[in-house]
Amino acid sequence: MTARISSPSSAPVRQSSVRAHNLALVLNTVANSADPPSRAAVAAATGLTRATVSALVDDLIEGGLLIELDPPPRTGAGRPAAGLALTSAGPAGLGCEINVDYLAACVVDLTGTVRQRFTEHADQRPAGAAGALAALGRLAARARLAAEADGLVVAGATLAVPGLVSPAGLVRVAPNLGWQEVDAPAQLRAVPELADLPLAVDNEANLAALGELRVAGGDPTFLYVSGEIGIGAGLVIDGELYRGVRGWSGEIGHLTVFPDGRPCRCGATGCLEQYAGQEALAAGEPLAAAALGIALSAVVNLLDVPVIVLGGAYGPYFDRLRDGIETQLRRRVLTAGLAPVTVRAARLGADAAVRGAADAVIRRVRDDPAAWLRRVG
């Protein structure tokens, strides 16, 4: 008899993966500490033995991910222990962003600090995908060279685009740029200074949501709404971005708010984008707040999301929109009386997507430091 095993639920735990897991655990324990912890404090927080922690910490220092700070001078009894911290001189992430009216590149170090930031404001539609990506490649190359002159090692790059991206990084459609089926990674890799970098592509609202997650502190679950010419959304659940089965979640701009309403460039009628996109806001659209409130009520009814963050171009309009949105939420969310929904402005403003893109690189290093140690070892 032959057994056909269809889908075992998960992989077995082996010793090699235990080390990788524990390296990440130690690194993130240091990263999430309010003050630089001693090796003993890391051992206490993780439940690992002090000997295990010390060996892992030595590997992380050796690999350029952690540093040991001198103990502060103290007058009490006993010698204070040295504290551990993420290094600001190790691996860094390169974030690149293309949007309808600007290009951006930035470099963020392992501690989350922005070390380089370049922006070019210009309408990207006339140049087409090839022209725009070539210009972005030049900007990104400048950011990388400046970061490396500053002692950083760029570990990889992530590109943010306002469109639907396939798992392989192909931009299937970016309606407001007029792009279809653009192989963005191939075009960026054609820039010699970027050819060797691991490169990912993602939707700009997804990356902006990740950027906001990094700075937001207390909100592990929120919907980030990115108001640009189009409107996108990134859904963060328990600190993780939810992407949908094909990576195409978050198309909040095409939620129907008025079924018999204005025609949209997507072919449907009454889409949110027609009432609360950047162009409608600039024209003083009176239905903007109500339309946003109706669409956001749908999100909360469906997903029980406690926090809504308005970002991108919504920043300057936030105070004007807030009351109208909250009125709809109170009226249309079934659980409005049981649990509050907070609506707030994004903390990162227009930089959220490019910072989230750089941060995505850093996060891969932090989630799997063993892979980084193998790369530099």
Place this chain on the structure above:
Amino acid sequence: MTARISSPSSAPVRQSSVRAHNLALVLNTVANSADPPSRAAVAAATGLTRATVSALVDDLIEGGLLIELDPPPRTGAGRPAAGLALTSAGPAGLGCEINVDYLAACVVDLTGTVRQRFTEHADQRPAGAAGALAALGRLAARARLAAEADGLVVAGATLAVPGLVSPAGLVRVAPNLGWQEVDAPAQLRAVPELADLPLAVDNEANLAALGELRVAGGDPTFLYVSGEIGIGAGLVIDGELYRGVRGWSGEIGHLTVFPDGRPCRCGATGCLEQYAGQEALAAGEPLAAAALGIALSAVVNLLDVPVIVLGGAYGPYFDRLRDGIETQLRRRVLTAGLAPVTVRAARLGADAAVRGAADAVIRRVRDDPAAWLRRVG
């Protein structure tokens, strides 16, 4: 210097949790096999050694979770190995359901087979929460006694209710039953035959989605829409139910489809429930399919869900609704041209929630067999 460690990302891996993990891995590998696998086949599928698998299998047999089947007669060379299977004589789950117009209780064994099933059709509103739960308790007690006379051990019970349930099992509100702040677990535990059982309470659409997941086979990600007097939804992502931060996701019945439309009992206007609930369907509502299509387009645009399952009372109306729903999806889902969305009828029909409730108990045993072994050991 004192280090304050705020939130280490996860727990360290220790040997005791490795055994628990591997027990679950072996049990689920057997459960997911098309034919009863040998110990060697389980070792090959899991990557564990044959000695480890044999020791774990012995524990699972001893604890009444697995059985070893006699090898089939064979004429070829060599002795065929015995195959492993889940036992149908071990732990079982008790599912209980209260809805507006019926009560139900069923017992499902570890293999997923329904062993007992009791239903009482009657309007549950006049009796109030106390009367309805007392009647359900009597029905559930009969199901448990019948199952135990049949050699099963009822491991726990789950109650399905059409309402918002707190993490502690309190029914905060069940609008169509007229319930508010009902401590359903306390009232069910007052039935002597149920007093000793671990008891959980969950929303009926969530449990129906889990029931459908168990039989659906190929669809790990889908939205289950439960059409009753009210309309609920259960969202299954990668084989896991998404509950929302407070457990109150899936309130699709209160998505706004026509902002200036009919008043709803929730206080808002134009809710889906007013156009596509059971009463509207029975009255031949001409906007039912369009309203469902608009609401489901919002779900797909937001969440990139590839499959929609219509269950509960939608069964008999499915053929009438399908075209109208698909027309809206083609028109309003931004990615409709790139990826298909399948709309299908639920496979379990009206039984989905009570079977999902029983299955939830079984799933807890299968996810953590080590806990079950400690309980019976």
